[in-house]
Amino acid sequence: MKDILTENKVSLITLVGPPNSGKTTLFNQLSGKNYKTVNYPGSTVEYSISRILNKYSINANILDSPGIISLLPSSPDEKISVDSLFSHPKFGVPDIVVVTVDASQLSRHLYLVNQLINSNFRVVVALTMNDLLKRKGYQVSVQKLSSILNCEVIKVNGKSGEGIDELIKAIGRQLKNNSYEEGRAEISFNNSSHDLLGSYKKIETIENEVLISAGVDDKNGTIDIEKLNEKLVVLNSGRSFARPDEFTLKLDKIILHKYFGLLIFFVFMSLTFTSIFWLAEPAMEVINELFSYLSEEAAAIAGDGWFGNLISNGIINGVGSVLVFLPQILILFLILGLLEDSGYLARGAMLIDKPLSKIGLNGKSFVPLLSGFACAIPAIMATRTIANKRERLLTIFIIPLMSCSARLPIYALLIAFLMPSDKPWLGGIVLAFIYLFGILSSLLISSLANKFSKNILKVKDNSSFILELPAYRIPSLITVITRTFNNAKQYILKAGHVILYLSVILWFLTYFPDTNPDIQIEGKTEDEIIQLKNSERISNSYAADLGKFIEPVMKPMGMDWRIGVSLISAFAAREVFVSAMALIFKITDDEDNLQNSLLESMKSAEIEGTGIKLFTTATTTGLIVFFVFAMQCLSTVAISRKETGSWRIPLLQIFVFTAIAYLLTLITVNGLRAFGIN
Amino acid sequence: MKSAKDLKLGERAIIKDIDNDHPSSRRIMELGFTPGQEIVMLGSTVFNDPIALSVRGTIIAIRIKEAACIKI
Structure with a gap:
C-alpha cells in the first residue's frame, strides 16, 4: 500500500464531488496544476494526484477522484471510483475527504455529503458557485449548515482562489482532530428507494434552513435593508432557488430549440472540424520542416553509414512522425475543452443521442468519434465518459474508421494521381466524398456490430442517457489549457513509444x-x-x-x-x-x-x-x-x-x-x- | 398515469411517483427527481428525444424511455 507518494506523515486528502461541482478547478488551485495522472490498476478510471502547494504549508497529497453523484455505483467505472474512495490500492484510505458542493444545487449535492458523513469519513465541505446562488438572491448560511452537518463548511471560489486559505486551515484543523473514531462504515445504507427518499426529505429540511437571503450578513445576523429590497421580487416568486440559472434558461430557449438547436450544432461542429485542419496546418508544416532539417543535419554529422541512417531516418523521422500530429491534438482538445467548460458539449451530446442510439451508440460517443478525425489515439481515450460498457466498446471499435489526419497525405497523393492537375477543385470534391464514404461505412459497420453485439462485444446491459446540462459559463482558461496539455502529454507518452x-x-x-x-x-x-x-x-x-x-x-x-x-x-x-x-x-x-x-x-x-x-x-x-x-x-x-x-x-x-x-x-x-x- | 415524457415545451408538473421497475430509476432519483419536486420541460431536439427537464435548480437531459418512469 505504501508508495513514494504516500510516505509516512504525508496525509492523503481526497477530493470528491458530483460532476460540474467545480471539483477540478479547486484541484488546480490546490495542486498548482502540477500533477500526475494515474490509472486505477487494471482500469481506465483516472486519478490525478499532487502534493498540495508549498505556499499552503500543509504536508499532504491531494487526490482528485472521478466525479460521482452517489456512493451507490451505477456503472463499473463508478464502482471502482467508490471502492477506491474507501481504500485506494495505491494511496490508501483518505485522512480527509473534501467534498465540493455547488451552492446553487444544494439539495442535490448534499445527497453525496450525507452519504459520505454516514460512511464515517472526515468530511470538509467546500461550497462552490456561491456567485451563481447570489444571482438568484440567496446565500448559504455557513454556520447553520456546518452545525447541522457537524462538519466544517467553507465557501470557496476555485477561479479567484478566494476561500482557499480558509479551506486549508480547516483541513489542518481536521488533521489534528483526534476525536474521530477510526474505521469506515462501508456503505451503511442500503439500496432501497425508501432510504433514498428519506435522505432527500432530510436534505430538503436542511436546505430550507440554511438558504438565507443574499442581503443578510451571515456573520452577525444583521440585515442590509437595501440589498434585501432588491431581492424581494425574486423571493416573492416562491422557491426561486429551485429554478435553474436565468441566463442558462434564456440561452437554452435557442440552443435547445428544435430547429435552431440543430443549426447551431452544425455550425459549432463544422467550425471545430475545419479548425482541426486549417489552424493546425501551418504548425504541422513547421514541425515537418524542422525534422527534415534535423534529419539532414544528423546525416551530415553522423555520416551515411548505417548509424547515421538510423539516427536520421529511423529515430529523428520517427520522433517527427509522432510530433507532427501534436498541433491537431492540441487544437482539438482546446476547442473541445472550451465547448465542454462553457456547458455546450453536454447539449451537443443530447442533440445527437437519438440518431446515434439507432446504431447502438450513445450521445456521449459523439465527441470521441469527432476526435477520431484528428487521431484515433486521443479519440479512444476520450470514450471514458461513456458509462455504458457496450456503447463504449462499440465506439472504440469504429473509431479507426474515422478518417484520421494521417490518411490525408496519402489521399492527397492518390487523388492527385487520379485527377487532372488543371482542375484542383475536383480533388476537393473527391476528398469530401472519401470522408463521407468513411462515415457512412462506419455507421453501417456499427449497426451491424450492434446487431451481433452478443458475439462481438460480449456485453449486454441497459442503455441509458441521463446527462446534467450544466449552467452556461465563461470557460476557465486555466482548466482548459491544463487539460489540453495533459491530453497531449498522454498522447506523446502512450502513442509516442509505439x-x-x-x-x-x-x-x-x-x-x-x-x-x-x-x-x-x-x-x-x-x-x-x-x-x-x-x-x-x-x-x-x-x-x-x-x-x-x-x-x-x-x-x-x-x-x-x-x-x-x-x-x-x-x-x-x-x-x-x-x-x-x-x-x-x-x-x-x-x-x-x-x-x-x-x-x-x-x-x-x-x-x-x-x-x-x-x-x-x-x-x-x-x-x-x-x-x-x-x-x-x-x-x-x-x-x-x-x-x-x-x-x-x-x-x-x-x-x-x-x-x-x-x-x-x-x-x-x-x-x-x-x-x-x- | 401521465409521465414526464408527456410534458409539452414549457409545461410544469409535480412529480407524483418514480417507477421502480426501470433499471435507471435509482439513478433518476439520485439526480433529484423525487416525488413532490417540480419539473419543467425546457426543450428537446429535432428528434424529440431526449428531453431537457429542470429539477431542483438544474437541467437534466433524459431519454424519453427513461423520462417515462417519472410519473406526474
Whole structure:
C-alpha cells in the first residue's frame, strides 16, 4: 500500500464531488496544476494526484477522484471510483475527504455529503458557485449548515482562489482532530428507494434552513435593508432557488430549440472540424520542416553509414512522425475543452443521442468519434465518459474508421494521381466524398456490430442517457489549457513509444541487409547517387523480401510487392506510406517537389516483367478504398488494447477491418476493370 | 398515469411517483427527481428525444424511455 507518494506523515486528502461541482478547478488551485495522472490498476478510471502547494504549508497529497453523484455505483467505472474512495490500492484510505458542493444545487449535492458523513469519513465541505446562488438572491448560511452537518463548511471560489486559505486551515484543523473514531462504515445504507427518499426529505429540511437571503450578513445576523429590497421580487416568486440559472434558461430557449438547436450544432461542429485542419496546418508544416532539417543535419554529422541512417531516418523521422500530429491534438482538445467548460458539449451530446442510439451508440460517443478525425489515439481515450460498457466498446471499435489526419497525405497523393492537375477543385470534391464514404461505412459497420453485439462485444446491459446540462459559463482558461496539455502529454507518452519503436524496426527492415549496390555514378550529382543507393538498398531489403512474400495476396488487386512494402511500412503510421513509396520508386527530390516526381514515376511504373501499368485508375481507386478501412496504425491497436482491457477488440479491429479493406479493394479494382476502366 | 415524457415545451408538473421497475430509476432519483419536486420541460431536439427537464435548480437531459418512469 505504501508508495513514494504516500510516505509516512504525508496525509492523503481526497477530493470528491458530483460532476460540474467545480471539483477540478479547486484541484488546480490546490495542486498548482502540477500533477500526475494515474490509472486505477487494471482500469481506465483516472486519478490525478499532487502534493498540495508549498505556499499552503500543509504536508499532504491531494487526490482528485472521478466525479460521482452517489456512493451507490451505477456503472463499473463508478464502482471502482467508490471502492477506491474507501481504500485506494495505491494511496490508501483518505485522512480527509473534501467534498465540493455547488451552492446553487444544494439539495442535490448534499445527497453525496450525507452519504459520505454516514460512511464515517472526515468530511470538509467546500461550497462552490456561491456567485451563481447570489444571482438568484440567496446565500448559504455557513454556520447553520456546518452545525447541522457537524462538519466544517467553507465557501470557496476555485477561479479567484478566494476561500482557499480558509479551506486549508480547516483541513489542518481536521488533521489534528483526534476525536474521530477510526474505521469506515462501508456503505451503511442500503439500496432501497425508501432510504433514498428519506435522505432527500432530510436534505430538503436542511436546505430550507440554511438558504438565507443574499442581503443578510451571515456573520452577525444583521440585515442590509437595501440589498434585501432588491431581492424581494425574486423571493416573492416562491422557491426561486429551485429554478435553474436565468441566463442558462434564456440561452437554452435557442440552443435547445428544435430547429435552431440543430443549426447551431452544425455550425459549432463544422467550425471545430475545419479548425482541426486549417489552424493546425501551418504548425504541422513547421514541425515537418524542422525534422527534415534535423534529419539532414544528423546525416551530415553522423555520416551515411548505417548509424547515421538510423539516427536520421529511423529515430529523428520517427520522433517527427509522432510530433507532427501534436498541433491537431492540441487544437482539438482546446476547442473541445472550451465547448465542454462553457456547458455546450453536454447539449451537443443530447442533440445527437437519438440518431446515434439507432446504431447502438450513445450521445456521449459523439465527441470521441469527432476526435477520431484528428487521431484515433486521443479519440479512444476520450470514450471514458461513456458509462455504458457496450456503447463504449462499440465506439472504440469504429473509431479507426474515422478518417484520421494521417490518411490525408496519402489521399492527397492518390487523388492527385487520379485527377487532372488543371482542375484542383475536383480533388476537393473527391476528398469530401472519401470522408463521407468513411462515415457512412462506419455507421453501417456499427449497426451491424450492434446487431451481433452478443458475439462481438460480449456485453449486454441497459442503455441509458441521463446527462446534467450544466449552467452556461465563461470557460476557465486555466482548466482548459491544463487539460489540453495533459491530453497531449498522454498522447506523446502512450502513442509516442509505439510509433518510435516501430519506426526503428521498420527502418531496420528497409535498411538491412545493407548491400552495397553497383550503380552508375557517371553524370549524376551526389544527392542523386545517395538517393539511388537508398532505392537499391530498399529493393534488396528484408522489407522487400516480405513484400515479395505477400505478393500473391497483392496480385489479385492488381498490385505488386512494391506497393506491398509501402503498405507494410504504413503499419508504423499511415503517412509513412508516402515516404516509403518515394524510396521504392527511386525518387530523387532535389529540385522538383516530391509529389510531382513521385506522380511521374507512378505513371511510368509497370508490374515487373509484364509491361502492364501498375498504377491505373482502378488500382489507385482500390488503394484509396483500402486506406478507408484497413486497421493499419499499430499505436491505435496498442491504445485499443489498453483501453478495452483485453485483446478481443483490437484483434477484431485488425482482422475485420483489414479483411473488409482487402475484399472491397479486390471488388473495386476488378469491378472497375469489368466496366472497362483500367 | 401521465409521465414526464408527456410534458409539452414549457409545461410544469409535480412529480407524483418514480417507477421502480426501470433499471435507471435509482439513478433518476439520485439526480433529484423525487416525488413532490417540480419539473419543467425546457426543450428537446429535432428528434424529440431526449428531453431537457429542470429539477431542483438544474437541467437534466433524459431519454424519453427513461423520462417515462417519472410519473406526474
